[in-house]
Amino acid sequence: MPRWRALPEELDPQVKEFASQLRRLVERSGLSVAAVADRTGYSKTSWERYLNGRLLPPQRAVVALAEATGAHAGHLTTMWELAERAWSRSEMRHDVTMEAIRVAQARAALGEFGPAPDKAKSRTKEKAKERGKDKSQDRKPDQGRGDELPSSADFPGLTVPPKPSPAPSAPPAPPAPPAMPPPEPAAGAAAPPADGNGTDRPDRAAWPRMADYGGADPAGQAPRYDTPRAEAAGPAAPGPGAAPATDAADRQLRRRRITMFLAGVVGALLVIAAAVLLLDVNAKEGGKQAAPTASASASKKPVLPAGVKCAGADCAGKDPEAMGCGGRNADSTSRGTAGRSLVEVRYSKVCGAAWARVTGAAPGDRASISSAGRTETAKAGQDGDAYTAMVPVTGDPAKITACGTTVTGVKGCTKPVPAGSGRSAGR
Numbered sequence: 001m002p003r004w005r006a007l008p009e010e011l012d013p014q015v016k017e018f019a020s021q022l023r024r025l026v027e028r029s030g031l032s033v034a035a036v037a038d039r040t041g042y043s044k045t046s047w048e049r050y051l052n053g054r055l056l057p058p059q060r061a062v063v064a065l066a067e068a069t070g071a072h073a074g075h076l077t078t079m080w081e082l083a084e085r086a087w088s089r090s091e092m093r094h095d096v097t098m099e100a101i102r103v104a105q106a107r108a109a110l111g112e113f114g115p116a117p118d119k120a121k122s123r124t125k126e127k128a129k130e131r132g133k134d135k136s137q138d139r140k141p142d143q144g145r146g147d148e149l150p151s152s153a154d155f156p157g158l159t160v161p162p163k164p165s166p167a168p169s170a171p172p173a174p175p176a177p178p179a180m181p182p183p184e185p186a187a188g189a190a191a192p193p194a195d196g197n198g199t200d201r202p203d204r205a206a207w208p209r210m211a212d213y214g215g216a217d218p219a220g221q222a223p224r225y226d227t228p229r230a231e232a233a234g235p236a237a238p239g240p241g242a243a244p245a246t247d248a249a250d251r252q253l254r255r256r257r258i259t260m261f262l263a264g265v266v267g268a269l270l271v272i273a274a275a276v277l278l279l280d281v282n283a284k285e286g287g288k289q290a291a292p293t294a295s296a297s298a299s300k301k302p303v304l305p306a307g308v309k310c311a312g313a314d315c316a317g318k319d320p321e322a323m324g325c326g327g328r329n330a331d332s333t334s335r336g337t338a339g340r341s342l343v344e345v346r347y348s349k350v351c352g353a354a355w356a357r358v359t360g361a362a363p364g365d366r367a368s369i370s371s372a373g374r375t376e377t378a379k380a381g382q383d384g385d386a387y388t389a390m391v392p393v394t395g396d397p398a399k400i401t402a403c404g405t406t407v408t409g410v411k412g413c414t415k416p417v418p419a420g421s422g423r424s425a426g427r
Contacts, residue, residue, distance in 0.1 A: 018082070309322075309324055310323045316353070339412070341361030344356070344414065355390045356388045361385070362380065363407075
């Protein structure tokens with residue numbers, strides 16, 4: 001009696017029950033694994049995988065085992081269908097788990113950039129309100145009354161000076177200057193003419209004329225006041241000579257204004273020219289830096305699950321088992337036969353690659369697959385199993401076709417698996 005290995009704990013209960021039933025059939029028949037392989041047409045290595053729960057056998061192998069052991073083929077096929085559905089559900093759960101892992105990684109990566117701008121603004125407003133409350137609490141009620149003097153009631157024996165009276169709103173008017181007597185006329189001089197003030201009358205006070213003071217114009221006109229404009233142009237000549245000096249000052253002021261205006265226009269033009277040059281230089285530098293940025297982003301590799309070592313074009317020509325693309329990460333998208341051998345297209349969504357697998361083949365039978373301008377071929381060994389290296393897949397994996405060729409020249413190609421049919425696992 002053969003000694004079987006313990007079935008994997010992660011297997012679905014229906015898959016475990018089906019594998020145990022296969023073991024019981026082999027034990028009751030008294031056949032060895034090699035004898036079962038000879039009678040069913042499938043290799044010894046394949047039956048070891050089927051009986052140890054590492055691979056779900058195809059329906060043809062189950063029917064062949066029923067014929068070799070004398071079991072009822074219909075009952076065994078029914079159990080195989082239940083196990084195949086459970087196996088497909090486990091693959092779907094595995095895909096959902098991988099999607100959840102990728103979503104969690106994406107959320108963690110987005111969380112590193114900090115809170116959203118609206119949240120940051122609301123937090124800034126809350127902090128400003130808290131600071132305002134702290135300042136209002138720290139302010140004392142009697143703050144700002146430091147100018148008040150203590151009273152004698154608060155400190156006995158202390159003499160407090162009286163409060164100073166407030167300053168008057170307007171200064172008092174200065175006293176009027178004393179009246180000056182009119183100057184005596186010189187001998188032989190004519191009497192001054194009468195004016196509107198009635199100074200020629202003896203009963204009225206005679207006020208001095210503005211010409212009596214040094215600032216008055218000798219011609220009897222209004223007093224002359226020197227302006228800054230006149231000082232800039234030089235001392236003005238008394239009388240009618242003051243007009244040319246004022247015109248010269250006006251012309252000089254106009255020249256200065258025109259000069260300042262022209263200087264401002266030239267400065268504005270220089271600033272505009274400098275801004276245009278800077279924008280042109282920045283645009284050229286930005287164009288030069290855009291290409292390395294795009295290449296750098298394209299060179300970043302996608303985040304792969306644990307155990308998967310390649311994706312897409314990186315998997316071309318590599319072993320699917322060594323790169324972690326086989327097993328639960330792959331399923332059969334199309335199948336076909338070439339003689340007695342079964343040819344399948346194995347596709348891994350995680351790796352984005354596919355490969356051809358042949359089982360139950362005679363030594364020397366070949367299997368090939370082509371995709372994206374690349375073709376991979378494998379030859380079956382003594383155990384009758386073989387699989388090719390991977391080819392990248394960019395479109396619909398159901399359109400990828402694999403073909404098998406026997407030693408005698410019989411050729412057969414795969415066809416897409418219809419919805420609801422069984423999918424075998426493995427490499």
